[in-house]
Amino acid sequence: MHTVAVLSLKGGVGKTTVALGIASAAMRRGIRALVADLDPQGNATASLDPPFTDATLADVLETPDRDVLARAIAPSVWSEDVEVLVGAEELEALNEPGPDEHRLMSLSRALDELQDAPPHGKPYDLVILDCPPSLGRLTKSALVAADSALLVTEPTMYAVAGAQRALEAIEQIRDEHNQDLRAAGVLVNRLRPRSHEHQFRIAELRESFGALVMPTAIPDRLAIQQAQGACSPIHEWHSPGAQEIALTFNMVLAKILRSNRAGRHRIDRDETAAETTGPIEPIRTDARR
Ligand SMILES: Nc1ncnc2c1ncn2[C@@H]1O[C@H](COP(=O)(O)OP(=O)(O)O)[C@@H](O)[C@H]1O
Numbered sequence: 001m002h003t004v005a006v007l008s009l010k011g012g013v014g015k016t017t018v019a020l021g022i023a024s025a026a027m028r029r030g031i032r033a034l035v036a037d038l039d040p041q042g043n044a045t046a047s048l049d050p051p052f053t054d055a056t057l058a059d060v061l062e063t064p065d066r067d068v069l070a071r072a073i074a075p076s077v078w079s080e081d082v083e084v085l086v087g088a089e090e091l092e093a094l095n096e097p098g099p100d101e102h103r104l105m106s107l108s109r110a111l112d113e114l115q116d117a118p119p120h121g122k123p124y125d126l127v128i129l130d131c132p133p134s135l136g137r138l139t140k141s142a143l144v145a146a147d148s149a150l151l152v153t154e155p156t157m158y159a160v161a162g163a164q165r166a167l168e169a170i171e172q173i174r175d176e177h178n179q180d181l182r183a184a185g186v187l188v189n190r191l192r193p194r195s196h197e198h199q200f201r202i203a204e205l206r207e208s209f210g211a212l213v214m215p216t217a218i219p220d221r222l223a224i225q226q227a228q229g230a231c232s233p234i235h236e237w238h239s240p241g242a243q244e245i246a247l248t249f250n251m252v253l254a255k256i257l258r259s260n261r262a263g264r265h266r267i268d269r270d271e272t273a274a275e276t277t278g279p280i281e282p283i284r285t286d287a288r289r
C-alpha cells in the first residue's frame with residue numbers, strides 16, 4: 001500500500017482535482033484505491049458520492065480503530081475499487097494548531113490499521129490523501145502518514161515561494177516524524193499553454209526545483225469541471241480535452257508509484273537534479289481546448 005498526500009498552501013489550485021485524477025488513473029489500471037477526504041469542505045467526497053456513512057474521517061481521527069474506519073469508508077459511485085474515507089465539516093475543529101502531538105499520529109495509526117486489516121476485505125494498493133488548503137494540523141497529519149507528497153500549484157507569481165514553503169514543511173515532517181516521506185513532485189495545474197506568463201512561471205519553477213517539477217502540466221480545461229460535476233472519473237469523460245488530461249494523470253500516477261520504489265525524488269534540490277530519470281520535456285504548446 002502506497003500513501004500519497006496531495007497538498008498545496010492555497011485553496012482552489014486543484015488538490016481535489018488532482019486527487020480525483022490520480023484515483024481515476026488508478027481505477028483505469030486496476031489499482032485499488034482509497035481517497036481520504038481531509039478537507040472540511042468535503043469536495044472529494046461530493047464528487048465520489050459514496051452512500052451515507054454513519055461515521056466520517058473526523059471520527060476516525062478521534063478514534064483510529066478498525067470499527068470506526070469500517071463505518072467511515074464506503075465505495076464511490078465510480079467503482080467498488082475506488083473507496084472513500086468520507087470528509088466532514090467537523091474536521092475543521094481538528095485543524096487548529098495545538099500541543100496535542102499524538103493527534104498528529106492518528107491518521108497514520110488509522111492507515112496502519114487499514115494495511116493490516118482492510119475493513120471491506122480487499123487491501124488497498126494506493127491511498128490518496130486530499131488535504132485542506134493550509135499547512136495546518138490536518139495537512140501535517142497527512143504528511144506524517146504519507147509515503148510521498150505531491151505538491152499542486154498554479155503557474156502564478158507566488159508559485160515558487162509557495163512550493164518552497166511546502167517543501168520545507170515536508171522536510172520538517174520528514175525530520176521530526178516520518179523519515180520515509182518523499183516529495184513525489186510539483187505538479188502544475190491550470191496551465192494555459194499559450195500564456196507567456198504561465199510559460200515564464202513554469203520556467204521559474206523548473207529553475208528552482210529542477211526534476212521535481214512534473215514534466216507535463218495539467219491544462220485549464222472545462223472538461224475537468226464537467227466531469228467533476230457529473231461525478232465521473234476523468235478517464236470516462238469522452239472529450240478530446242479530457243482524454244489528454246487522463247493521459248497526464250496516468251503519468252502522474254506512474255511517477256508516484258516509482259517514487260515509492262527507488263526513493264530517488266528526494267526534496268534536496270542538488271540530489272534531485274543528480275537523480276533525475278531523464279531530460280525534462282518541454283510543456284506542450286499545441287494543446288487545444
Ligand atoms: N485544470 C483545471 N481546469 C479547469 N478547472 C479546474 C482545473 N483544476 C481545477 N479546476 C476547478 O477549480 C476549482 C477548484 O479546484 P479544486 O480541485 O477543488 O481545488 P482545491 O482542492 O485545491 O481547493 C474546481 O471547481 C475545479 O473544478
Ligand SMILES: [Mg+2]
Nearest residue numbers: 015016039043
Ligand atoms: Mg480541495
